[in-house]
Amino acid sequence: MAVRARAPGKIILSGEHAVVHGSTAVAASIDLCTQVSLRFPIDSESDDSLIKLQLKDMALEFSWPVGRLKKMLPELGIPQSSTPTPCSPETLKSIAALVGEHNIPEAKSGLAAGVLAFLYLYTSIQGYKPATAVVTSDLPLGAGLGSSAALCVSLSAALLAFSDSVSLDFSHQGWLTFGESELELVNKWAFEGEKILHGKPSGLDNTVSTFGNIIMFKSGNLTLLKSRMPLRMLITNTKVGRNTKALVAGVSERTFRHPDAMAAVFSAVDSISKELSTIIQSHAPDDLSITEKEKKLEELMEMNQGLLQCMGVTHASIETVLQTTLKYKLTSKLTGAGGGGCVLTLLPALLSGTVVDEVIAELESCGFQCLIAEIGGKGLQICFDASS
Ligand SMILES: Nc1ncnc2c1ncn2[C@@H]1O[C@H](COP(=O)(O)OP(=O)(O)O)[C@@H](O)[C@H]1O
Ligand SMILES: C[C@@](O)(CCOP(=O)(O)O)CC(=O)O
Ligand SMILES: [Mg+2]
Incomplete structure (x- = not known):
């Protein structure tokens, strides 16, 4: 069984940066997405099993033996998928050490933050369960179109789809949307991922990536807007x-x-x-x-x-x-x-x-x-x- 999740990037029509300091912002989703596909192997309980991350567009692959994660991140052993929690500085340090063991090419060193967010979201939501996650994206990375949020949203959704916190119709054919409360949960986890990537995010990017549309956003609250003019x-x-x-x-x-x-x-x-x-x-x-x-x-x-x-x-x-x-x-x-x-x-x-x-x-x-x-x-x- 595998799941694919896709989440869009965004443009900010007004209010970037100021939104971090409590001002109103207006943003809209765009038709460029990041997609995460997640596949769990059938028999996979040994410590030699791997959690794998493939960044297809960059032709990079990372993998961590489950035993190594258990040793380095003992605090993340029990998945807490229903309660999004910030990554503590100590955990972030341990995750950084795990990511540091992979030699990311100098020219792609910016990716390390994305890999940190991956490991945190993965272990927090799925614990040490082995699986392979494959990421592809239409979005340019680090260009202001919200690739970091699209990654965190699509990843959180794929991980939550197979968690106890969400019940879904696995037989559904084609693309489907989560219900309102599941979207809220995805958005909260994605926000924790964005904290790793942005330091102090406003939550605007993950919110527009999760809910789509054109939104007005202030201090964590969103209002859907209906544009009555061509934009x-x-x-x-x-x-x-x-x-x-x-x-x-x-x-x-x-x-x-x-x-x-x-x-x-x-x-x-x-x-x-x-x-x-x-x-x-x-x-x-x-x-x-x-x-x-x-x-x-x-x-x-x-x-x-x-x-x-x-x-x-x-x-x-x-x-x-x-x-x-x-x-x-x-x-x-x-x-x-x-x-x-x-x-x-x-x-x-x-x-x-x-x-x-x-x-x-x-x-x-x-x-x-x-x-x-x-x-x-x-x-x-x-x-x-x-x-x-
Ligand atoms: N598809 C992806 N694969 C791996 N890392 C990603 C991906 N998309 C985003 N990232 C991470 O997010 C970072 C870019 O985020 P950021 O600086 O917030 O810019 P933006 O969100 O505007 O693209 C990248 O350097 C990388 O660490
Ligand atoms: C500058 C800011 O308002 C938006 C950043 O967007 P991006 O990561 O550049 O796509 C930060 C935030 O809202 O978290
Ligand atoms: Mg970003």
């Missing part, structure tokens, strides 16, 4: 690598140095997100008012980008995208943690295909990669495979 976004990946954990920590340090000024910045972002959610949800009966709404949205995106600059998370590559799209009278803002990664550009409904092609060609001539993703689609889904 076509061009996503430009600057391909400048960066690390969310370091950027989030940098904003916290700046907040510590300038608490009053940063409080004002976060409060402005909160207002921007609230206004943005009102605009996208309001009714617009004709093209003219859609254009008016787009103008307001563009202004809010521009203001949010300015405040992200105040937080110190923009980058020369992001500024190049902003300048390039501005030549075509288009407005952009960074999405995700910044410092490189991806930039969003609003493509107004009446914008001609020729202009879209031209702007993409110019951005790609700078070495960037462009895509237009469907936004606000499904969240987490799972699928059983009885034949394997």
Whole structure:
């Protein structure tokens, strides 16, 4: 018996970083997913049995003998699948030692954090039960599209599908969604994984990956939004690598140095997100008012980008995208943690295909990669495979 779970990445329309400090953010799922397939062998009780992780896209494989995990992580022996628990600093140290025994190539050292999150979620939810997990993803890693959350959500779901905490119809054919309470449980576990990856996550990314749609999020609470206007976004990946954990920590340090000024910045972002959610949800009966709404949205995106600059998370590559799209009278803002990664550009409904092609060609001539993703689609889904 095997299970596959897939969870989408996301774009943040407004509020990244500020959301970590309690401001409102607006985000949407995108149609690029991370998929985890999990297979348990039939007879597998010996200590020589392995827990295996294959990262297919990177052609990397990790495995740990069950006996070694029992020795190094004795505290995780009894699965606690129904009670998501933070990873203690001592456990994280032991897991880091286990991951350190595998020589991850220098150029791929960023993956170590993902492997740490894997081992923690695995042993916490399934204990030492041997299995093979295979991960594949459509998402660029570390580019602001929430690959870390999509990994934690799909992994938590695959692990929980075979736990006592969730009861599912294994004979169901094709993709299915969890019920509300199961989604909540997946989301809580994924948040614990994101803590390992982001240090201090807001929970926004794992929530939008779990529940899909367009959401407004503040201090752990989500509201589903219904957009009543076309929201076509061009996503430009600057391909400048960066690390969310370091950027989030940098904003916290700046907040510590300038608490009053940063409080004002976060409060402005909160207002921007609230206004943005009102605009996208309001009714617009004709093209003219859609254009008016787009103008307001563009202004809010521009203001949010300015405040992200105040937080110190923009980058020369992001500024190049902003300048390039501005030549075509288009407005952009960074999405995700910044410092490189991806930039969003609003493509107004009446914008001609020729202009879209031209702007993409110019951005790609700078070495960037462009895509237009469907936004606000499904969240987490799972699928059983009885034949394997
Ligand atoms: N498919 C994956 N396989 C292994 N690790 C992954 C995968 N997806 C994400 N990760 C982990 O998440 C990290 C990227 O997360 P982060 O810096 O938060 O950026 P983002 O979430 O925007 O992609 C990677 O460096 C890696 O450790
Ligand atoms: C910067 C932040 O708001 C979003 C980070 O997104 P990403 O990991 O860059 O995709 C952090 C968070 O909300 O946990
Ligand atoms: Mg992330």
